Amino acid sequence: MGVAGSGKTTIGQALAAAIKWEFDDADTFHSVAAKAKMSRGEPLTDADRQPWLESLQTAIAQWLQAEKNVILACSALKASYRQILCGDDSRVKLVYLTGRYELIEQRLRDRHGHFMPANLLQSQFDTLEAPTTAAAIYIDISQDLGAIVQQIRNSLNV
Numbered sequence: 399m400g401v402a403g404s405g406k407t408t409i410g411q412a413l414a415a416a417i418k419w420e421f422d423d424a425d426t427f428h429s430v431a432a433k434a435k436m437s438r439g440e441p442l443t444d445a446d447r448q449p450w451l452e453s454l455q456t457a458i459a460q461w462l463q464a465e466k467n468v469i470l471a472c473s474a475l476k477a478s479y480r481q482i483l484c485g486d487d488s489r490v491k492l493v494y495l496t497g498r499y500e501l502i503e504q505r506l507r508d509r510h511g512h513f514m515p516a517n518l519l520q521s522q523f524d525t526l527e528a529p530t531t532a533a534a535i536y537i538d539i540s541q542d543l544g545a546i547v548q549q550i551r552n553s554l555n556v
Contacts (some may be wrong), residue, residue, distance in 0.1 A: 399474040399529075400495035401522040403506040405539050405546070406471035409495060412547050414469040417556045424472035427453045441521035451482045458483055458490070475525045480533075492534035493550055499523065501540060 407423050414421035428450050431435055432442055454472065461468045474480045474492070484490035499519070506516035535553045537546055 399472055399492055399534070400473070400479075400520060400539075400550060401444050401473065401475070401526060401534045403502040403509065403516075404497060405497040405505070405543075406423070406473070406495060409537075409539075409543065409546055410548070412543055413550055416547055417467075418553065419467040421469045422457070422469070422487060424450070424454055424474075426468040436518060439517050441518055441525075447448060447479070451479055455482055462487065463488055473522070475522060475527065477527045480529065492528055492529055493553075494534040494536050495539050496528070496536055497539035 401458070410422050411519075428436075432450060435442060435446065453543050454470075469534065471481075471496070474483060480492065503516055503552070505521050506519055535550065539547060541549070
């Protein structure tokens with residue numbers, strides 16, 4: 399979990415490949431209208447996010463029911479969103495990707511072909527409710543990808 403540009407997809411895909419788990423990206427669960435709104439530089443409201451959260455909640459419940467190990471790249475910016483997504487299920491582990499605003503902003507500016515523009519980053523930080531350290535594994539994204547993946551593997555014992 400983390401703001402746009404924190405590396406959720408890149409790190410999630412690398413981790414999934416390393417441990418042979420499935421990978422999914424919450425961005426694919428957004429509606430066309432939500433993606434268009436973000437592309438125009440308009441932040442989503444909680445009402446905009448509700449159908450997305452419900453779709454993700456359904457997918458997570460199905461994965462848990464089927465006992466599938468899945469890495470899901472998802473912003474999950476607010477505690478209330480995380481509660482909708484996974485409640486208090488101890489099988490769900492949160493990895494919080496955190497880094498300096500300037501680093502993440504530069505990553506967004508360097509990224510091409512994504513619906514999320516760099517000018518929405520501040521709104522993501524404004525919305526962000528960082529999880530407690532007891533509820534999530536904190537990962538500093540200033541490290542190289544291999545070190546990040548290894549740190550997550552060590553933290554999850556996988």
